[in-house]
Structure formats: structure tokens, C-alpha cells
Amino acid sequence: MSRLLCLILALACGLFAAPVCAAPADTGDALLLIASGRFPDIEKGVALLARSGDARTQAIIEALRDGRLAVAADKRVVIEGANGSWSEAATGEALAEAPPSPKAVRLNNRIRRAVEAALGALTLMAPDAAARRQAAEAVFRSRDATALATLDEAIAREEVAGIRRLMGEARAAILLGDAGASDLQKIEAVDILATRADQDALALLRAAAAQGSPTVREAAEGAITAVERRLAVLSMLQNVWYGLSLGSVLLLAAIGLAITFGVMGIINMAHGEMVMIGAYTTFVIQELARTHAPGLFDWTLPLAIPMAFLVAALVGVAIERGIIRHLYGRPLETLLATWGVSLILQQTVRSLFGPTNREVGAPSYMAGAFDLGGLTITYGRLWIIVFSFAVFSALIVALKATSFGLKIRAVTQNRRMAASMGIRTSWVDTMAFALGSGIAGVAGVALSQIDNVSPNLGQSYIVDSFMVVVFGGVGNLWGTLVSALTLGIANKFLEPFAGAVLGKILLLVFLILFIQKRPRGLFALRGRAVEA
């Protein structure tokens, strides 16, 4: 493998590189440069190492990437292996005893880039597909002309179509920037990049259109217009997606309120704090996982959902039993009492967990993004959308299909009648409030993934939540759904033109005017029932 690689590299870097391959001494020089501790030299060192074609190259560079490459007091460059074993960087032979005070070689962005490029060229033919994909992307980014030959070789051997395409694009990227390449190659490259048709491709094409022969320029310009058209359409879709995800966040934040405020008529100013409690529950569970069972980290969120529901619901029960129970029929008083409650809850959390933000990590499946026909879909957002809809449907089912839901509706529509039919109304109230609070708590789990987990978390959502519920029409869950999504998407379409602030202002003004037209929100009940 390594000899082959050396051979290829020799071909690649032409005459002047040939001797390089012969003499692994260069590895020594490279390591000296790396040991220097000066970023520019380290960078040179990496480049030299990459060209040297020494069998050790990959191991050394990977060690550097992972911060396992260290310089001992005696200027020897060593690699830290698993369980504290050490080995000589240049030769790879293990060391009997740990070297004197090894200091890990520090990285900065430039060196990280160099490392990526080098590894890219080196791992193009790695057995592991994922590694090859990464390598192709790295080369595409680095456009390192020396990798061209390796690339051709790799393309020839590659079975996986997707990866082959990526490599082709990387190759095109190199050729387009390469003065040596013929117009024919370049035009071919232009076509390949035109099919890739994303921002990076556009950038390359623009560069090509700027310099290069008329024919190439022409081809490039044609491609550019095509790509731009596609991107314009995409950005529309992207906006819709952003709107959806923002809407789903609003939905999550508001949905609990749709119960306590919408259905029960309690102006629940402590709603935001319920969300906050949910977020902190998530934090606590993650802390426990970190300290006791690191393996379970990915399970913390699924675990947090029921817990958050439980905790928030219990707090809800306490509030309802302790305070709100005495205030039925006096909705405005509930505003004052719950306002007091929210102050207390905030301060409690502040004294328990401290005022600073707490870290809630993203499990593997929440991190990163994937590409859907040019749309960047981030997993986190995707899950949140799915989650919010799941919660919503669960709630609908709970209210429409279960006897508990039936009781809630009965009580909220006609308390006295329900009571006379043997429903324990006070119990139903408690349960309903607990349900609303619990759902708020569950929302907190999701919000902990995208926002601060701090005592102020709730405050930042309370106003929006009320807007959503009112806009949708109090007491109408479907209204809440529609209004959340509408506001979300509208917001995202306004933002690019008006900017975030103005967009929000416009939205609020619209909301005020809308309420003039439909004084009871989107989905208001008509008829005499309303007056009663």
C-alpha cells in the first residue's frame, strides 16, 4: 500500500518530488518543523510530511489531528497511544518508559486545514467508505493539485457511485483552478460542477468565469445562471422549512398554554416557568448520565421526556391545589397569582442551579445536518418538528378519545352540569392543569436543544405563547396549531427582507389588526354559546 502510494505520489508531484519519496529523511525534517511549536512551521511540516510519502505519514498526521502528537523535553517527537503508552513518531516503535514531560503539539485553524487536506489525499483509497467520502470532500475543499493523480486512481477503483461522483466533483474543482488543465477538461469540469449546483460549486464557477479562456468563461456563465436559478428556488423551500421549524417551536411553547389558558381560562403567567422546569429536568438527567452512565447519554432525551412531564405536572398540581383552585371564575386574579408564582419559580431555580446557563448536550442523532436535494436539513430541527407534531396529536387524542378528555371538555363547557353528572370537577381541574403544565415541561426538553437553559428561559417564550394561542382562537387546539405554523412561516419570509426585528414588529402589528377583523381569533365559535 505505502509503496504504491509513494509511487503514485512520485507520479503526482512529478520530477522534483521523485527524490522526496526516496528519502524518508524528510519525515525527520518535517517532524523538526512540527516540533518547533511555531504555527507557520508546523504547517510547512505537515505539507512536507504529506508529500514525503513515508509509511508513517498517516499515523503521524492523525495523531496530530487528535492531539496525541507530543514533543518531549528532549525535543523527541512522540505519539501517545491508548492507555498512556508512547511510541516514537518517526519510526513508530514503542517506547519503554514515558518520555520526559511531553507537550502536545498545538493546532490552529490553518493547521487543521492542512491536516484535513493531507489526510484527504492519504485516505482517498481507505477501505472504509465513510473515510473515503470524507477524503473526497476534504480534497474538494482543499483543491490540492498534488492530489490529482491519487484522485484519478481512486476514481478508477471506486465502486460506490455516490463517492465516485464526489471524487469527480473534487477532480473538477481541482482542474478548474489548475492553470495546466486544457479548456476541454475545464468545460467538462464546469458541467460536473453545474450538476452539483450548490453554493460551493457556484463559487468555483464564478472564479472560473472571472479568469480563463473565453470558451470556458462562456460555459461557466451558462452554468452559473442555471445554478443560480436552482438556488433561488431552493432558498424559497429553505424558508418554508425554517418557518416550519420555528412554527413547531412556537407550537411546543404554546400548546401547554392552549390547555391551561385556552381550555381552562387561566391566564397562566407561570407557563414559561413550566417550560423552564422541563429544560432543567433534562439538564439534571444529562448530568446524572454524564457522571454515572456515560454510555446512556444518547438516551437522556427520550428519558427526559417522561421525567420532564412528570416534574412539571407535579409542580402544576401543587400550583393548582395551592392557589388556582381558589380563583376559579376570577380569571384576572389568576394572572396576578401566577405572576407571583413565576417570580418565585425563577428565583428558586436561580438559587438551586445558579444564574448562569447550563449545558444541555445534543445526542448524536440531534447533531449535524443532511442534504435533501440541496436543502440543508439539520437533524435537531427535524426531530423538534416531528416531536412537536407528535405531542400535538397525542394531546388531541387525549382530549378527544379518552374519558379523561371527555370529562375535561364537559367541565370546561358546563361545570355545574358536569358536577351534577357525578364528575369530580375539582379533580378534573387539577388533572387538566397538570396536563397543561406537563406538556409545557415536555416542550422544555425540546427547547433545551436550541436555546439557553437559564432561569430566564420561560420569560422569553411567554409573550409569544399567548400571541399564538390568541391568534389561533382561545380554546381551539387546531387553531393553536395553524397559528403557530402561520406565524413561524410568515416570520421567516419577512426576516430576509425586513430583518429580524422589523419582521417581528410587522407580525405583531398584523396580529393586532387581525384581531380587529376576527375578534375571537382564527377559529372562533360563532353563535349564542359564545355570549353565555
Place this chain on the structure above:
Amino acid sequence: MTSPTLTNTVLYLDGVSVTFDGFRAINKLSLAIAPGEMRAIIGPNGAGKTTMMDIITGKTRPDEGEVFFGGMIDLTMLDEAEIAALGIGRKFQKPTVFESHTVADNIRLALAGARSPFSALFGARNRIAEERIDAILSTVRLTEHRTRLAADLSHGQKQWLEIGMLLAQDPKLLLVDEPVAGMTDAETAETAHLLKEIAHEHSVVVVEHDMAFVRDLGCKVTVLHEGSVLAEGSIDAVSANERVIEVYLGR
């Protein structure tokens, strides 16, 4: 129905319909009340009695049909205040008086006169002759409760107070919704007597369940069913009508 009848009516409804979320509360309802007439309207629950009143008083807009007052004024174009100003007074099913005001003040607020906030702020409304209040209080038999809070009145007294407020408005047409609901027999009789008194100089439409009471009124009766007129005529005539018996009296 056509214009000749229209001109000499105080109230005239033709082909009026309204639906709430698919449910037809009023269905092609037509009705004409002559000046000075007293009319009783009966019908089972959900027959559309109260909705009809909502339409006449401008609280609800009909989907179709025409509603005319005094022959030429189209009520569907106006809102409650304007309609009230025209001289249509309404008494609710559930007695609604201003509980935190005294009986006298309830009447004072109802008395005809300027209604603008400024007249209320600066004079005009503040200089209302007590005599007129006394007069009305005596008609509705509440003189001795003059200074009590409306909230402290008995149910029947509230009903009367509300009727008194109607009188104070001095309307051409009174719409009275179940005036004797929850009244003792004595009070009921009193109320019937009171309404007949009133009917001398006003047109009155009474919605009522209590057949005995309707009989006491001894006026023309209209039977509503599913939002439209089922039968019309004297109480005996309608009680004889077998369709009426079937849908209403029968049960």
C-alpha cells in the same frame, strides 16, 4: 308577503335565515307585528325564539332575508345602539340589570335622552327629573326599593326592574324574553297584568313557555318550530292545531 302589509307594520320579517356552524337556527322566518299589537311567541327549546330577538335587535346579522322596522327602516344595516335608539327595547331571558347600581340609577341610565359620553360627562344626563324615575318605579312596583342595589333584589323584582328599564327607554316596540321564568304564581299574574298595561301604548312581543301565562295575556300567538313559523292564531286555535300538539304541546 308584499309591501302593502309592510307599510302598516311596526315590525316586519321576511324570509330570514341564519346558520351557526352549519346549524340552521332560523329558517325562512316571516313575521309581521302591527302597531300597538301584543304578540306571544311560543315554541320548544331551539325553535329559534331568542335568535330571532338577536336578529331584530342587531346582535346577530341574518344570512338572508329582510327585517324592517316601522315599515321603512332596514334593521339589518344597524347595530344594537342605533336600533335601541329607534325605539326597540329588549328584555333578556335571564334578567340582566346593573347589579352594582341602585334601582333608581338603573332606571336613570335607561331613561330616554342624549346617549353620548360627553352629555354623560358634562351635565345633560346628570340633570334628569326624579319624577320620571318615580313614575316608572311605581308602574313596576319598586318604589320602596329605590335606593337598594339591584344586586339585592329578588329574582322577580329584577325581572320587573328590567321591564321598568324598558319602559324608561319609552320604545315603540318591546321584546320580552320569558318574563316570568322562575316567578311565583302571584308574581306571574302581576307580570301579565303589567304587560297588558304596557301594551296599551306600546307594541309588545313576548316569548314564553308558560302556557297559562300566555293565556292570561290573551293575545295572538305565533308558534315557532325549527326556526320558522309553524302556526299562528289565537291560543285556542294553535292549541287545537295537531302539528303544534305533535311538536310541542304533546310532550
Place this chain on the structure above:
Amino acid sequence: MTRRPILLAMLDGKGAIFLGVLAALAVLVPLSNLFLPETSPLHVPTYAVSLLGKYLSYALLALALDLVWGYCGILSLGHGAFFALGGYAMGMYLMRQIGPRGVYGHPVLPDFMVFLNWQELPWYWSGFDIFPFAALMVLAVPGLLALVFGWLAFRSRVTGVYLSIITQAMTFALMLAFFRNDMGLGGNNGLTDFKDILGFSVQAQGTRLALFVATVIALALGYGVARYMVTSTYGKVLIAIRDAESRTRFLGYRVEHYKLVAFTVSAMMAGVAGALYVPQVGIINPSEFSPANSIEAVVWVAVGGRGTLVGAALGAVVVNMAKSWLTGALPELWLFALGALFIVVTLYLPKGIVGTLAERREKRKATATAKTAGIAAEAAE
């Protein structure tokens, strides 16, 4: 007794006490501040004077809120907006008074405009160097906003929570707008570092006392206006609307007009409160628009007693004194105390402090009158 001329009817026991207290404050506070020695326990230090002034301007805001909430059931969660607008009008006047004494020494432009290099004063700043104009704006701007907003809302019969929430939306939107530096009103920093008012230094002890007395007078006048409104037939109609809105409509009253008048007057009062507040605290910025502030104002009214005017004012003073004291005395725990206060009041004093007292008296009176009425009735027969 309903025959009593309006001005007499206005002054009930509560009112008399209230005005009495205000008069006493207006006289005693300056005297003690000027003539009592520092050491005397009754001496009111100058900073305490402006502090009291601040409480009293809050009291005026609460009064304004009580007029609409207590007497016609409009729970405005956006009254802070009118307060802040009045404050900004005054603040703009005070900024113009700084003149060339800003840190950049620019003859006209306020500092924040200079370093965001604005070239000249935006049009809406013109005129604010003239006090009468500024004073007019203090009334006009909040009044106009209330007029337009109220006209829209009441005409289309937005009521209850819907109204509350859109008032909140209004103040929230205004807050965001005023945060924007492009508004030319100082953005997040707002307007501060005032020097003179009417040619007197805002720092000077005399000015502070004058401002305090002005606030007391404004509060008294505000009370007078509100009290006149609620005791006139207009007030009776307002209460009628609060208790049975549609009944009032069927009596031929244009409910929306009545609400609109109350709302607008109340907004102007709030504006005046803001205008008096700013020179005494020395800064006005967008956070005054934050929904939380408006909600707090509602809390004051509730604590003092909704629908009693005096109670609203008292509530504002009590709650804010508590706040000033607690934030200093137990900085870590004061939120617990404040929160608990609100809960306790709503649970055990549903009518607020004054409301509960008044209720007791009313009961006694009611029973008494009922007796006499009964006797009168027998006599009549």
C-alpha cells in the same frame, strides 16, 4: 342623596383622606428636607424625595390603569407603553436642553447620534426644544395612540383576554421598535445624562423638590379627573358596561365611544406620569415598554384594590416601596417575598387593601339604609 351636586358627590371619605395625605406630603416633605437637620429621624434626604416622586408617578400610572380596568373592565396589559411614550416625549425635551454640553459638544445632536454619525436631527425631534410643545406631546402622543388603537379595538368589539393580549402585543411591538437604533431615539441606551429642565439643573435639590411637588399635584389632579368621571353619569354607564355590556348596548349606549373616552383619558394620564417619572429617575429607555412592566402596574392596582382609584395609587406606592426596600435588604430573596405578596393578596384580599376596607364599611352602611328604607316603606303604607 343622588341629588347631591356632582362636586360634593366626588369627595367621599377615601378621597378626602387621599387628597389630605397628598397635601400633607406636598408641604411636609419639602419642609423636612429643607429645614430639618440631617440627623433628625424625620429628615427626608433629597434622594428619598425623588424616590417618593418616582413612587407617586407610578401611583398616577396605577390610577390611570384603574380608571379603565376598575371601572370599565378593560384589562390593559399595555399601559406601560403610554407611560413610556410620555416619558420619551419628556426625555426628548431634556435631551434638547443639554445642547452643546454633550461629551462631543455638538451644538444640536445628542451624543448617541454623533457617534452613530447622524448628520442632522430627524424631523420628529424638531420642536422638542420648546417646553410647551413637549408638554403637549406628553399628552398628545399617548392620547393619539390610545385613540387609534382603542377605536380599532372597541369598534370591532375586541374584549376580555383578547383585548388584554393585543394591548400586550402593542407594547411589545413598541419595545422592539424603540430598541432599534435606527429609530433615532437612543436604542437600548435610551435617553439619559439630562442636565436642565426649564433652565434649572435636574440635579439641584430645589428642582428635585419642585418635581416632587409637581408630581403630587399631578396625582391630585389625576385623581380629581378620574373621580369626576366615575361619579358622573358617565361613570355609571362605564360601570354598567363593566357589569352588563350588551344590556347597555340595548339601552342605546354606544359602548365603544364610552370605552374610547376612558381609554384615551387614561392613556394621557399615564403619559403625564411617565413625563414626571423621567426627570426624577434620570433615564428613559425601551425596557419601560416591556410587557412585564405593564403587568406589574396591573399588580399594583390589584394589590391596592381594583375600582377604588385611591387603592390603585396606594398599591403602587406600597409595592414599589417594598421593592426598593427588599432589593437592598435581602437582594437574594426579594423575588420570593414579592411573589408571595402577590399570591397572598390575590388569595386573601381579593378586593385589594382599600377594596376590603371599603367593603366592610359598605356592608355596614347597606344594612343601615336597608333598615331605614324598610321603615320608610311601612310609613308609606
Place this chain on the structure above:
Amino acid sequence: MRNRFQKILATLATAATIALPAAGASAQDVIKVGILHSLSGTMAISETTLKDVMLMLIEEQNKKGGLLGKKLEAVVVDPASNWPLFAEKARELLTKDKVAATFGCWTSVSRKSVLPVFEELNGILFYPVQYEGEESSRNIFYTGAAPNQQAIPAVDYLMENEGVERWVLEGTDYVYPRTTNKILEAYLKAKGVKDEDISVNYTPFGHSDWQTRVADIKKFGSAGKKTAVVSTINGDANVPFYKELANQGIKATDIPVVAFSVGEEELAGIDTKPLVGHLAAWNYFQSVDTAENNDFIAKWKAFTRNDKRVTNDPMEAHVIGFSMWVKAVEKAGSTDPDAVIDALIGVSVPNLSGGYSTMMPNHHITKPVLIGEIQEDGQFSVVSQTPGLVVGDEWSDYLDGSKDLIADWRAPLSCGNFNVKTGKCGGQGPVAQ
């Protein structure tokens, strides 16, 4: 009637005397130090820590036997992130508690709100946070960074080491980002950056939905030229911003973000693995490896009984400010404000990054500027450090309004906005006319 009246008056009076200071009673054997940091509300996130630092410093000083033979006593109040309340509390500290010096404020608006109070009552305020400059008050000592002690070195670093040619200036819409970005724009243009290569954008406070903005940045960055983001985003909005960056896969190797308001405290709220390589410019990092710093960190963790607690730049600023004040008081031999204010200028104390910081005549201090890259453990690794100390420049040379102004509080000049062109104190004055 009358007696009820008197009762109410009495209750009001008592209420007043509770709420308001019972004057005097200031014991002679203690020196009071005011701590004016929000312990509740939106700013509590950042400011509470500073309160704790001050308490620790004062405790230590007392262990060392206090100051001028007197014990120091901390007076903590909570201005609750409410700007007018800041002014009120400042007044309370100065008139009621008669504090010798006050350490406090975080946001510019809170400082602007208390400034007139400190000038009127001739108090001393130490302001520990990096800010926009454009101010110099006789009664305020600015121990945080001025723009030239943070922003400009950071931009230089990016130009030289990352070869950045295209700039996104992303900030929260308030005065600090506005001014800093103005300065940077002027500076970049002076360095020959073209207009189309600079994009400035502002978002509201606590902006939590960054999808659109981050996507735009990505777009702006894919124009072929190396792009970097200069972030002046305010505390609260940072966490969602970085979370979005991570999710949309913007790596520091593609588009590095250099922030001026993100320190160890803020990072403590984020999972930093995806953020490795993004930068921050400060005058202090917890990772700085000096004896003073390690000692301080140890003390801090002991004091808070929490070995996870981090340290950050504003904390160091308070450390510097406090020891400067102590030194000045000893120099002046009294806590009399005027004496201390004069004594403070020229005082030089060790900072935690292994050098000395000196209080300059413009009431700003000299500091080293450090550029750090975010590490996986939420710490910063210093990748660049200015060779010498940088003097805080209160009046930026890159703004038309202030390029001719200087501050010098030494007699005879003793002026906060002296115009070198006109030779007059009091801003640009005539120049503008």
C-alpha cells in the same frame, strides 16, 4: 375622620422610613464597598458571578487585615436588570450606605444610567466589562477592554493568520456592537477591504432563531474568498447562535467566528465539541498558565465550593480594579473620593496574565490582548498575544465624532473630552458648527 387621616399619614411615614434610609449610623470602623450587579432578571446570568468575585476579594483583603486598619464591608444590592433601578440603587449606595467605592454594572445602559449619579455625588465606580468606549468620566474607572484592546487585534490576527478577505460583522442591535462595528468597518476599509466584502447585520436581544442568519452567513462565505464572522452578539443570544452554527456544520476551518462577548461563562452553557477552533479575543483567559492565575482559579473554586466554576475576563477586570483601588487608598491614606481618584492614576498592579496593568490618565487601563481558540473542554487555547500592553483608547480614532478627543484627568487638564484640535475641553464643540 381626622384620626383615621392621621393614622394613614403615620403608616405612610413609617413605611417611608422603612423603605428609605435612616440617615447616619455609618460605623467608623468599617469601609463600605458597594456591589452593584444584577442578581435577578436577564443580566443575572452574567453579573451574579461578578458579585461573588467581589465578595471573595473583600474577604481576602479582610484576612490580610483590611484596609487602613479598618475592615471592609460589602454592601450588596440587586438592581434587577432594571436600568432606572441601577440609578436608584447607586444613589442609595452613595447617600445611605456612604460606600467608599462601588464595583458594578455590566451593560452600557446600566453604566449610562448611573453615570450622572456618580458624578453628582462624587462617587467612584469600577466598571469591569469590555465596552464601546466613547466615554470618560472623572468618577468612573474602566477596567474592561476598549474596542482597540479587543476588536482590532482580533481582526489583525484573522487577516494575517487566516488570510481572511471577507467579513461578516454580526451583532446585537445596541450601542456596543454598533460602535465596534463602525470602528471595524473604518479600520477594514483603511486596510483596503472592499464594501462588497463587508456585511453588517444586527439582530434583537435574546434572538433565538438563527437559522436564516447562519444560512446567509454560509452563503456570504461561499463566494470564493476566505470569510470570517466578527461576532458582537450579546450574551443571551450566543448559545442558540453557536448551536445553530454547529448544526448547520459551519466548522472553524471553513468560516471562523471571532467573538468579543463570549467567554468561559457563556461556553459553560454549550457543548463546545463542534465549535473547536472558533475564536474569542479577550485580555484574559482561564487557560492562561501563570502562577497568579492558577492561584486565583484555585481560590475561586475553593470560595464557590465548586471545582466546575470557570473564570473569565470581567472577573479579572474586577480583580485588577479592586487591587488598584486598595493600592490607591493606601497611597492616599484615606477613602476620600477626590484623594483616591487622583491617587488611582498611575497605579500599577499585576494582572492575571503575567504582566502589570496600569491605570492611565484617561481612567482606562493597559492590558495585553489575547486571541484564543475554543477547545473541546470549553476553555480557550491562546493562539496569539500582543507583544506588549495595549492602552485603552476611550475616544476611537476611527470615528469622526471622536478622533480629535482625548481624556486626561490629571491637573491641570483634568478633562474627559479634551479636543486637541481646538485645545478646548468639552468635545468637538466649535468644530461641528
